[in-house]
Amino acid sequence: MKPNGSLKLLAEVRDLQIVDKDGRSCGICDDIELDGGPGKLAIKALLVGPGAYEGRVPNWLFWLIKRIAGSRIARVPWSAVDKISARIFLNVTAEEVGLRKVEDRWVRKLQKVPTS
């Protein structure tokens, strides 16, 4: 499927692994943001992060997840999607769309450990 081609079911895009242009895994498409109205619906962005679980899991589970993992959401604009197969490939780096914030914090800490 190409981003400008016909959209398959929402379920086909949701839960797919996202890979940035450097080939790094940078999250899962947790949900999709739509734009427009009846007749001209279009995908606006891919939503990534525990905040996007709302509505997809029972309320009690979302409440619990929010307390443990927070409710951050990164929005990956649809224009950043290069192609979709079994994975979603981006034409930008993870940093450009805010998908490396947590990783980068840990990278700096781990790099201080010798032999890493």
Added chain:
Amino acid sequence: MGGLIEITLGIMTAVGGFVDVSEMVFAAQAGSRFVFSLIWVFAIATVAIAVFGEMSGRVAAITKQPVFNLMRQRLDLGPGIIALVASVVVSIITCAAEIGGTATVLKYLTGWPYSVLAALTTLALVAIIWTLPFKWIERLFGLLGLLMIVFAVATVKIHPDWGGVARGFIPQVPVSLPLKDLVTYGYFVVAIISAVLFPYETYFYSSGGVEEQWKPKDLKVNRLVAIVGFALGSMLAISILVNAAVLFRPLHVDPSIVGTSALQAAIPFGRTGLLMALLGMVFAFSGAAVETGLSSAYSLAQFLGWEWGRFRKPHEAPRFTIAWIATFALSLAIVLTGVQALDLVEWAVVLSIVVLPATYLPLILIANDRKYMDRHVNGPVSNVLGWVSYAMICIAALAALPLYFVTQGGKL
């Protein structure tokens, strides 16, 4: 992969890595309590793990995605999260049981305090995973775990009733037993199925397939390693059961303490046998600790789409690194609370069988899905064996908790 050396090494690694602390404990207790009448459960569960192991390796080689990545797409987010949390909890408890088992055996070898040895074991394992690449980690523990072959050699040496052993392979229910023993027999059936089919084994195996970048041409090797390696590994577990039936039962020895089984090698081979058995146990249990510790991190990273893998440097897959270090830290914390290793083994076995249906359903569905697998979908043999095994797992999962409580963890 490729070539005879790779195949041999793969099989040897699978054999050396097969027996873990829970298989050891349940095999020995099964033999000393029920003689040879539980051998068939090991045989059937081994067919199941070979079928699912091969399937998960094939899925990894073809889709380039390990089991947990695909589980979420199949189960949907809510049930997927529940399966994820359950399997991480099971992995942590199993890892704690393996660390506890290793520390118990090391205590016999050194005389040092249990908690110090548990801490040192954990630190050593973390250092090994941090520094060695995946293949070396797998090989190191698998090959050193081959010292466990001393148990199979002991079986030959003590001349068991081979006719009785052969009859043990026939599925049976010893209806002549009193009800109390019959229920305990049922608990052992479930516990053995669970111990052989621990979910971490398929997570680890399929993640390993992705780590080593298996391709469709590796499928034959994958099949050989899964079938021959697991079958030979299972023979080791069965030999521990047979030795316990022959050596422990007449003396009323209860081998529920982890190290007792080492005596199986000491009786025919003296000091050397004892040393080989204890060292084999150290490597087999600590190897299983590594597999469970990494499995927990594999599951989390794959479910949440993080960078993962030991083919990357620790800082290149930061959240994955933190996840496996945290798993070891939590496991050690559980061990240091003073819980008995045997209790941990039983919790691990009972909890993991409850999780198993959620693990293997997505696997078997994906292995049958042409969209993912193209022409490498399951053949009729894999499908029949897979679904029959799956039905067995579901029945065992339903029976596990009631049997655990009724038998007080097999202590009835």
